[in-house]
Every structure is written in structure tokens, then in C-alpha cells.
Amino acid sequence: MDRRDEYLKSFEKANLIVLKIGSAVITKDDEGLDYQVLSNIAYEVQRLYRAGKSVVIVSSGAIACGRNKLKFNKKPLALFEKQALAACGQADLIKAYEEVFEQYNLKVAQVLLTSEDLSVRTRYLNARKTLLTLLKWKIVPVINENDTVATEEIRFSDNDILSALVALALPAEALFILSDIDALYTEDPRVNPKAQKVSVVREITPEIKAMAGCKPGKLGRGGMYSKLLSAEMVTSAGIPMAILPGRTPLILEKFFSGQQIGTLFLPKERKVSMRKLWIRYYLKPEGRLYLDEGAVKALVVEGKSLLMGGISKVEGDFRKGACVECLNGDGIVLAKGLINFSAEEIQNFLKTSERPPKEVIHRDNLVILD
Structure with missing residues (x-):
């Protein structure tokens, strides 16, 4: 054949x-x-x-x-x-x-x-x-x-x-x-x-x-x-x-x-x-999160959720539940996901030592991009 x-x-x-x-x-x-x-x-x-x-x-x-x-x-x-x-x-x-x-x-x-x-x-x-x-x-x-x-x-x-x-x-x-x-x-x-x-x-x-x-x-x-x-x-x-x-x-x-x-x-x-296909292909990102090396490894290699401690910078004015992009230190987009906090809340967490009660993006709502 x-x-x-x-x-x-x-x-x-x-x-x-x-x-x-x-x-x-x-x-x-x-x-x-x-x-x-x-x-x-x-x-x-x-x-x-x-x-x-x-x-x-x-x-x-x-x-x-x-x-x-x-x-x-x-x-x-x-x-x-x-x-x-x-x-x-x-x-x-x-x-x-x-x-x-x-x-x-x-x-x-x-x-x-x-x-x-x-x-x-x-x-x-x-x-x-x-x-x-x-x-x-x-x-x-x-x-x-x-x-x-x-x-x-x-x-x-x-x-x-x-x-x-x-x-x-x-x-x-x-x-x-x-x-x-x-x-x-x-x-x-x-x-x-x-x-x-x-x-x-x-x-x-x-x-x-x-x-x-x-x-x-x-x-x-x-x-x-x-x-x-x-x-x-x-x-x-x-x-x-x-x-x-x-x-x-x-x-x-x-x-x-x-x-x-x-x-x-x-x-x-x-x-x-x-659901992850919907996040990847249907949703347009409303903001960006820049991650440190530890967070990149946790997401891409270990398949974990995104925690507040791995975020170094935030861009955009998004609401809770919005789709955001996750980037490494070189500005390369690594992932997309639905965020559990607004941009204002993330900014406040970055300015203080306070940590949120849950993950910023749960792995079930996170898609790693090729």
C-alpha cells in the first residue's frame, strides 16, 4: 500500500x-x-x-x-x-x-x-x-x-x-x-x-x-x-x-x-x-508576566503552577481571570494562562513581601507554548 x-x-x-x-x-x-x-x-x-x-x-x-x-x-x-x-x-x-x-x-x-x-x-x-x-x-x-x-x-x-x-x-x-x-x-x-x-x-x-x-x-x-x-x-x-x-x-x-x-x-x-486548546488558540493575552529562571524551570520542565515568587515584572492592565503571557528574562513567550489576580493586585504583591493565598496561575489553566 x-x-x-x-x-x-x-x-x-x-x-x-x-x-x-x-x-x-x-x-x-x-x-x-x-x-x-x-x-x-x-x-x-x-x-x-x-x-x-x-x-x-x-x-x-x-x-x-x-x-x-x-x-x-x-x-x-x-x-x-x-x-x-x-x-x-x-x-x-x-x-x-x-x-x-x-x-x-x-x-x-x-x-x-x-x-x-x-x-x-x-x-x-x-x-x-x-x-x-x-x-x-x-x-x-x-x-x-x-x-x-x-x-x-x-x-x-x-x-x-x-x-x-x-x-x-x-x-x-x-x-x-x-x-x-x-x-x-x-x-x-x-x-x-x-x-x-x-x-x-x-x-x-x-x-x-x-x-x-x-x-x-x-x-x-x-x-x-x-x-x-x-x-x-x-x-x-x-x-x-x-x-x-x-x-x-x-x-x-x-x-x-x-x-x-x-x-x-x-x-x-x-x-x-x-480547555487548554481553548486557552492556547482562542484567547488573546491582555497582559504579560516576566519570570525568573526558577519559575521558568518550574513551569516548562516540572509542569508546576506559577507562584508569586517567580514573577519579576508585570505589564498590562488586566482583570482577574484574564489571559496573560508568561515570558522569560530574554522576553521570549513561554506560556499562556488564566490568572487568578488582577494586574493591580500583582503589582501590590511585587511591592511588598506579602504572598497571595494561592497560585497566580494554576497549572490546569496554563499552556506551555512550543
Whole structure:
């Protein structure tokens, strides 16, 4: 058996799949949505449903739809202009999904998220429960970032990252990113036509990340680098991921039949709890704690909680329960965690010999970063 065929088993076993669809996949240049591509995707999704699987779609395209609707060709766009275009285009986007899925007697539901919906624990759990309820009802959730209300501070970097966060939250059993670039290459093929395709990635190393370059997608904010970050997130939680050419008809059927197409990212054995994955990937730090060598050793080597005696400096104005970063003396971020005291309380402890009655960050709420 070919090794790639062997790796496909982890995808074939997946019963809950997240399918991320990029703007460049479902839109034509300056012509709006490509209904043929959307119909192709709907056909494949209904085949997955008939096979007993569930699918969550994360779809870009609202801004591109708004551009076409208003014939708004200005570039670059200010944030408020993107938000206005998204407001105009989102209705067209979900209407198109409803139309193509109706052909196969499947209903869709629109779900718009900001990062706050996933970083606030109660909202995160509610969003997860809503998605699972829709899947139980055999309704296909179509998720997009809520561009109309999201500010720069609470935006996902792009929908590649959003799809990974959704996959982690459910949790899904496979993530497929349908892109206008058909796979990971050793270099950007738009720059170097001689770049070689990478069929399988076993680990996201610095060398792998260097292959991505820094050029964004044709219509979206992402690029290959954001896809690699998504792969790093989901594979660390035991979820396999694949990048596939989204405009190719029957692409998922070809993939599952074993054709040498796209790039597979192999899952690792999950070693941390879902709560720690939530802390690591969903929460944005509100402050920083600088640690001495003893505290660094206690956290990183010995797996202990963080005590007040190991803190040398505090930065930020955070509340009790906030997410903070832990850094060593060289300013390297080593960990993230939920703190049991406010910044003001930590500052007061540093100024006196008084010690708090409990750990500053309990190890159950602490994640060591790679």
C-alpha cells in the first residue's frame, strides 16, 4: 500500500468535517459568484451526508459579492468599506448557498462569528452547542466572519484561521481547505513556476513555514502561511487537514479515491485538554508576566503552577481571570494562562513581601507554548 493511501485512512474515518471555501474558489474575477463551482460543492456535500457524515462550511465571499453587487472596484479598501461591502454581499452569499443546496433537499443556516464569540467561554460554549444542534437537525451551517461589526482588535486574521478554530471547537475529525492554489509547494508557484508540490506534511517545521512566503490570496486576506498556521493548530489536536484545489469538480471524491491531489497534513496525538486548546488558540493575552529562571524551570520542565515568587515584572492592565503571557528574562513567550489576580493586585504583591493565598496561575489553566 502506498504511504499516502495509508494516511488517507485518518480522513476516511472522519464523520464530522469542516470544509473551508476561499473567495477565489467560489467567485469569478469581477463577476460575482460562480454558481457552477457552488453547485459542484453542494453535490459533494450531499454525497457526504448520504454516507453518514456531517459537514460544516466556513465560507469567504461576502466582500467579493458586495464588490460585484455595487460595482465597487476601489483598492485597497478601508476597514469600514470592507464592512459595508460585507453587509451588502452576505445576503447574496447565503442566498446562493440556499439555492444550490435546495437541489439536494439540504437546508443551510447562516452563522456569523467574531473572535469574541469564541474567546469568551460562555459564548464559545453557546456557539458550539448551536452548531452541534444544527448538525443534529441535518442542517449545514455556513459560517463566515461577522465582517460588518468586527473591529481590527476582534477580527480573525482570515477564514483559514476561523475554520481551524471551528474545527477545534466542535471538535471536527477532518478539515479541508479548498483553495485557488492546489497544494503546498516548496516555493510560491506564482513566483517560481518550477516550485515542487509537497504531497504530505508530517510536521509543521520552520522549513515548512518558509515555503509559504508572505503573499496573500488573490481575493482573500489569507495565503499559504495562514493555511500552515491552521494546519499547525488542528493537527496538534489530532485533526488531519488537507489543502485541495477548490475549483476542481468532484475534488473530494477524487481525494477519497486516492488520487495524488493536494497536500495532506498528518495529525499528532492530542496531548492536551480541550480547555487548554481553548486557552492556547482562542484567547488573546491582555497582559504579560516576566519570570525568573526558577519559575521558568518550574513551569516548562516540572509542569508546576506559577507562584508569586517567580514573577519579576508585570505589564498590562488586566482583570482577574484574564489571559496573560508568561515570558522569560530574554522576553521570549513561554506560556499562556488564566490568572487568578488582577494586574493591580500583582503589582501590590511585587511591592511588598506579602504572598497571595494561592497560585497566580494554576497549572490546569496554563499552556506551555512550543
